[in-house]
Amino acid sequence: MLVAALAFLGWCTLAAIERPGVEYDEVLFVNAALGGHYPNFVSSRLFGVPTMVMPYTGALKSWLYYPIFEVFGVSVTSVRVPAIAMLVATIVLAFVLARRLFGAWPAALLAVVMATDPAFMTMAKADWGPVALSALLRIGALAAYFAWAHTGSARWLWTLAAALVLGVFNKLDYLAFVAALGLAAVIVDHRGIVARVRRAPAAAALPLVALASLLLVEYVEIVRPARAFPVARSDADLLERASDFWYLARTTMDGTAIFPYMTTRPLDHRTAIAAVAASAVAFAVGLVLWRLSRLRRGIDAELVPFAEAAHVSAFVLVLLLAMTAILVATPEAIGPHHAMLLWPLPALLAVSLLGTATRLPAARLRTGAVAVLAVGLVWLAGTQVRVAESYRSGFASDSAWASGWTPEIYAVVDAVRRVAPGVDRVMTADWGFGNQLLAFGGDDVRRRLDDAWGTFAFGTPEAINQLADAALRGRRTVLVLHASGAEQMPGTHAKAEAMLRRLHPAHLQLLYRGDAELAYVVDDRPEMR
Numbered sequence: 001m002l003v004a005a006l007a008f009l010g011w012c013t014l015a016a017i018e019r020p021g022v023e024y025d026e027v028l029f030v031n032a033a034l035g036g037h038y039p040n041f042v043s044s045r046l047f048g049v050p051t052m053v054m055p056y057t058g059a060l061k062s063w064l065y066y067p068i069f070e071v072f073g074v075s076v077t078s079v080r081v082p083a084i085a086m087l088v089a090t091i092v093l094a095f096v097l098a099r100r101l102f103g104a105w106p107a108a109l110l111a112v113v114m115a116t117d118p119a120f121m122t123m124a125k126a127d128w129g130p131v132a133l134s135a136l137l138r139i140g141a142l143a144a145y146f147a148w149a150h151t152g153s154a155r156w157l158w159t160l161a162a163a164l165v166l167g168v169f170n171k172l173d174y175l176a177f178v179a180a181l182g183l184a185a186v187i188v189d190h191r192g193i194v195a196r197v198r199r200a201p202a203a204a205a206l207p208l209v210a211l212a213s214l215l216l217v218e219y220v221e222i223v224r225p226a227r228a229f230p231v232a233r234s235d236a237d238l239l240e241r242a243s244d245f246w247y248l249a250r251t252t253m254d255g256t257a258i259f260p261y262m263t264t265r266p267l268d269h270r271t272a273i274a275a276v277a278a279s280a281v282a283f284a285v286g287l288v289l290w291r292l293s294r295l296r297r298g299i300d301a302e303l304v305p306f307a308e309a310a311h312v313s314a315f316v317l318v319l320l321l322a323m324t325a326i327l328v329a330t331p332e333a334i335g336p337h338h339a340m341l342l343w344p345l346p347a348l349l350a351v352s353l354l355g356t357a358t359r360l361p362a363a364r365l366r367t368g369a370v371a372v373l374a375v376g377l378v379w380l381a382g383t384q385v386r387v388a389e390s391y392r393s394g395f396a397s398d399s400a401w402a403s404g405w406t407p408e409i410y411a412v413v414d415a416v417r418r419v420a421p422g423v424d425r426v427m428t429a430d431w432g433f434g435n436q437l438l439a440f441g442g443d444d445v446r447r448r449l450d451d452a453w454g455t456f457a458f459g460t461p462e463a464i465n466q467l468a469d470a471a472l473r474g475r476r477t478v479l480v481l482h483a484s485g486a487e488q489m490p491g492t493h494a495k496a497e498a499m500l501r502r503l504h505p506a507h508l509q510l511l512y513r514g515d516a517e518l519a520y521v522v523d524d525r526p527e528m529r
Contacts, residue, residue: 002091006088006115020405030069157203430492
């Protein structure tokens with residue numbers, strides 16, 4: 001079942017690896033992965049090595065991709081296949097964790113649900129969040145935590161500390177998981193933690209002290225500086241935030257938000273994740289309350305296996321609720337990549353409940369609960385397969401693309417790359433081109449690239465004229481922009497056209513024209529006037 005699920009995942013993600021087109025944020029890590037020799041997206045360095053891609057995003061992904069790019073170069077395949085491989089590794093690790101906790105067939109169901117999830121497989125393939133590495137580190141942290149809880153071995157505590165520190169370094173939004181994991185451990189497992197630490201205080205103290213120290217360093221060196229970086233945020237009150245985040249999480253996870261975001265086409269159906277997640281939370285709350293009532297009367301020997309399994313379900317429930325509450329309280333958590341920080345906790349909760357139900361002592365109750373939960377998970381997987389197939393077939397079509405995700409970017413890069421050796425500068429006049437040109441354009445483009453979209457988006461006409469005089473006058477320049485109506489930043493097309501008219505009688509050659517993207521060669525050398 002695991003192999004079949006992963007085969008389906010591979011079919012959906014690898015069949016058309018280049019679609020949707022590579023988006024700007026998807027490749028912002030590439031410059032640091034190439035050594036950070038160009039000005040784009042290297043926020044800080046240590047001994048000349050890029051350490052931060054942005055103030056809130058570390059260079060961990062760049063470091064992992066460095067040897068890949070050294071061997072295979074930078075291409076759509078070398079960018080996307082490793083991200084898909086991280087997703088596969090996450091699913092396999094989750095299967096191993098679930099098998100140890102709940103048994104083989106609940107673990108297989110979890111793998112199927114994770115591998116057929118159309119929203120996350122698409123977001124991991126086009127890893128613009130990024131989300132793939134974060135998910136792997138979250139599942140790795142959970143696997144290490146439960147292994148430590150079971151064995152008390154210090155090596156698992158070290159593994160947990162490493163996963164948490166690396167997750168925060170990878171991107172600061174991972175802090176929501178760190179905080180939620182700590183709350184779940186304290187609320188649900190405090191007695192077990194105290195007992196394990198008392199059994200081997202020295203072995204537990206060192207990794208815990210190292211974790212606290214490294215998190216403090218990350219707070220001082222990353223979290224505090226990142227606070228000054230301007231990012232989009234919600235100004236809604238807490239109740240509105242809760243409503244907005246529920247809508248964001250539901251539409252992201254059920255697939256109805258990501259597909260039209262990339263293709264501009266609506267999706268006619270959705271997955272059942274919202275219904276399954278809400279039912280699982282309600283079931284888990286009821287189970288926890290029932291278990292607490294039984295604890296007051298003591299646990300019979302036949303209830304011991306059930307109590308152990310229910311303990312895991314309670315942990316996952318608190319983890320999911322705590323993460324949701326933290327994200328609701330975080331005004332910067334407004335994007336689908338933030339909602340996906342919850343993945344795959346709803347499915348993991350449902351499977352943990354299934355594992356718990358298999359340990360119910362009453363045969364009829366056990367059979368009924370297992371049947372309901374299994375049918376719910378199979379139903380979820382079936383709806384996900386349907387939506388995933390809609391994604392796959394939709395991406396195979398050229399009928400419509402959002403301008404940020406259009407495959408036209410490949411033709412633009414090829415056209416610019418051909419003429420780059422003979423021009424002085426490659427300039428962008430809108431957001432959405434620079435990182436792709438740097439990633440796939442080769443050294444000739446990289447050395448000449450001026451990602452000037454900010455001037456066109458936010459600059460005054462005088463600033464744009466000054467840019468034209470400084471960058472275009474007397475030179476041969478490639479100018480890349482969006483077609484009218486396809487701009488990422490409103491007004492950039494009109495501003496760029498006005499600048500080109502002001503340069504008249506400069507020689508203007510159309511290099512590429514598509515539905516969404518344009519490229520010109522602007523030749524203002526004296527001999528061309």
